[in-house]
Amino acid sequence: MATAAAWSEEAARLVWGGAVPLQVHLHDADVTALPPPPPFLTLGPRIGYFPLLVSTIKAHFSSSLPPGVDTVWFEYKGLPLKWYIPIGVLFDLLCADPERPWNLTVHFRGYPADILSPCEGEDSVKWNYNNSLKEAAFIITGNSKNVMNMSQADQLAMWESVRKGDLDSYMNISTKLKLGPFEEDFLVRTSSLEPRQGSDEPESPGSVKPCRVPVRLYVRRVQQDLEYLEDAIPVSDWESVSYINRPFEIRKEGGRSYIALEHALETLLPEFFSSKPAARAADPEPAATTPDSEPKDSDTSPSTHHDEKPPPASPQETDVAKKTKLKLVRVQGIELDMDIPFLWVANNLKNPERFLHVCVYVSA
Amino acid sequence: MGGSSVCDGTLSLDEFNASAKALVTKWSGIDVDNALPDWEWRPCRKMGVPSETEGFVALEGVYRIGAGSQSEESDDDPVPDDVVEHDTWVQSSRDNVHLYDFHIVYSFSYKVPVLYFQGLQSGGQLLTLDEIKKDLPSHSLQLLNESKWTFITREEHPHLSRPWFTLHPCGTSDWMKLLLHKLGDKDRSLQYLSAWLSVVGQAVGLKIPLKLYCNS
Numbered sequence: 367m368a369t370a371a372a373w374s375e376e377a378a379r380l381v382w383g384g385a386v387p388l389q390v391h392l393h394d395a396d397v398t399a400l401p402p403p404p405p406f407l408t409l410g411p412r413i414g415y416f417p418l419l420v421s422t423i424k425a426h427f428s429s430s431l432p433p434g435v436d437t438v439w440f441e442y443k444g445l446p447l448k449w450y451i452p453i454g455v456l457f458d459l460l461c462a463d464p465e466r467p468w469n470l471t472v473h474f475r476g477y478p479a480d481i482l483s484p485c486e487g488e489d490s491v492k493w494n495y496n497n498s499l500k501e502a503a504f505i506i507t508g509n510s511k512n513v514m515n516m517s518q519a520d521q522l523a524m525w526e527s528v529r530k531g532d533l534d535s536y537m538n539i540s541t542k543l544k545l546g547p548f549e550e551d552f553l554v555r556t557s558s559l560e561p562r563q564g565s566d567e568p569e570s571p572g573s574v575k576p577c578r579v580p581v582r583l584y585v586r587r588v589q590q591d592l593e594y595l596e597d598a599i600p601v602s603d604w605e606s607v608s609y610i611n612r613p614f615e616i617r618k619e620g621g622r623s624y625i626a627l628e629h630a631l632e633t634l635l636p637e638f639f640s641s642k643p644a645a646r647a648a649d650p651e652p653a654a655t656t657p658d659s660e661p662k663d664s665d666t667s668p669s670t671h672h673d674e675k676p677p678p679a680s681p682q683e684t685d686v687a688k689k690t691k692l693k694l695v696r697v698q699g700i701e702l703d704m705d706i707p708f709l710w711v712a713n714n715l716k717n718p719e720r721f722l723h724v725c726v727y728v729s730a
Numbered sequence: 731m732g733g734s735s736v737c738d739g740t741l742s743l744d745e746f747n748a749s750a751k752a753l754v755t756k757w758s759g760i761d762v763d764n765a766l767p768d769w770e771w772r773p774c775r776k777m778g779v780p781s782e783t784e785g786f787v788a789l790e791g792v793y794r795i796g797a798g799s800q801s802e803e804s805d806d807d808p809v810p811d812d813v814v815e816h817d818t819w820v821q822s823s824r825d826n827v828h829l830y831d832f833h834i835v836y837s838f839s840y841k842v843p844v845l846y847f848q849g850l851q852s853g854g855q856l857l858t859l860d861e862i863k864k865d866l867p868s869h870s871l872q873l874l875n876e877s878k879w880t881f882i883t884r885e886e887h888p889h890l891s892r893p894w895f896t897l898h899p900c901g902t903s904d905w906m907k908l909l910l911h912k913l914g915d916k917d918r919s920l921q922y923l924s925a926w927l928s929v930v931g932q933a934v935g936l937k938i939p940l941k942l943y944c945n946s
Contacts, residue, residue: 448886450886479856479893480856480892480893481892481893482893483884483885483886483893484859484884484893489879493879493880493883496879497879497880497883497898497900500900501839501840501900504839504840505839508738510900580839604891607891609886609888609891611838611839611888612838612839613838613839
């Protein structure tokens with residue numbers, strides 16, 4: 367009997383087939399022939415990456431390109447686009463009001479090396495994907511051995527399926543990794559099938575390993591009095607976006623049989639929820655159920671330790687917390703209701719590298 | 731019911747913070763020569779407000795003489811009052827001085843510390859990977875040539891949103907487990923960073939004073 371959080375093939379097909387209409391303009395400084403070439407219209411796969419579009423874009427602009435070879439990069443309203451963030455996530459984060467088509471500028475010179483990590487074409491994207499997949503495997507199972515031990519043929523086939531957006535081919539290989547889906551009983555499938563390879567000690571039935579879900583959050587601030595998303599001030603620099611790479615841990619001892627998206631965000635972004643009385647009451651829970659905190663008790667008395675758990679917020683911090691308010695949560699272009707089951711979102715809206723990318727708009 | 735502290739080579743955030751403060755305290759207590767600055771704790775900023783619980787440890791302004799000055803130095807004339815040649819050596823030495831910043835950041839994914847670093851020329855320009863390679867110990871250089879994509883890469887600094895060089899953390903918990911095997915529970919978490927630094931520091935040519943490992 368399928369549970370509410372179970373994986374749905376229909377959802378996966380919709381996610382993998384998702385695309386953003388792009389209108390790519392050649393940067394003025396790179397135009398070497400008059401009249402300037404018309405913009406290039408194409409679809410950018412939501413789960414894909416901009417460097418993978420470079421070859422077709424180069425072909426379109428070939429008659430106008432300056433001589434020489436430099437790293438190609440993309441920009442939206444003056445902001446260089448991070449090539450290692452999936453196209454769909456960049457769109458959800460930077461276009462408060464979805465812009466269709468999304469107007470981008472492509473540059474063939476002047477790579478902003480102080481802002482963007484270096485990119486050597488497809489190889490960089492492939493290894494960025496591989497390293498993210500290893501990271502996700504570590505989060506879920508406690509080690510990356512399933513990914514590290516993939517055969518060369520499987521590694522290549524998996525990357526090809528991601529590059530081409532081929533879900534069937536991807537499913538054939540990714541099931542070998544045993545990385546999910548997350549079950550309602552809070553155990554990933556691999557945990558029930560085999561013991562953790564990284565652990566030498568026998569696992570007692572009483573201590574259930576926490577289920578860890580790979581999550582990457584992108585928090586953007588919008589003006590407080592914003593009524594219409596189209597009036598949002600564009601992001602002008604990456605420092606104003608908070609990027610949080612932190613897995614969400616689910617523990618059975620918590621006693622929750624249902625975890626809403628709101629609860630997950632409360633845990634991952636406590637500073638945006640601390641003004642709520644309910645969230646404040648939830649703070650002691652991690653202290654009570656986190657075995658990792660036990661060694662600290664030997665340094666301080668238990669009462670002192672627990673008193674430290676909710677740290678007395680400075681007046682300034684309290685003010686910020688009160689002012690900030692969650693406006694919007696987007697995953698795969700969908701504005702999610704806060705009551706939606708978190709595990710359904712994690713199982714069905716994740717990217718091929720097994721991370722759930724969540725765009726959060728807050729007003730401050 | 732408190733579970734036993736299983737030594738799997740990882741740290742919780744609280745343990746990282748405690749170990750970081752232990753490192754900062756112990757390092758500042760060592761009579762390190764003037765060549766090495768102090769480690770200091772940096773709270774991370776969210777919406778402009780320093781966080782009470784999250785941050786990283788920074789060691790900044792570590793000088794390293796570039797390889798180019800070695801040949802110049804060997805040519806130095808033994809006559810001490812040779813002003814022209816001495817000036818040439820000083821000029822050459824200054825041009826080859828590199829300034830390194832090291833940050834230790836906690837990885838929530840791997841539950842281990844991660845080293846981020848960058849190098850600057852004396853004029854303030856960022857060092858490229860090829861320039862940094864010249865400062866690496868030979869064993870690290872060999873490893874980097876073999877594992878281009880998974881040893882030292884240029885990734886985004888989690889707190890600064892800019893590309894920094896980093897040592898990939900996916901194998902850290904395995905070798906830390908071996909290193910910490912014989913320590914007691916309390917010592918294990920407090921001394922984690924010092925032990926970790928003994929391995930990671932070697933990989934990037936950062937010399938760690940031996941006094942850090944003495945009980946004092």
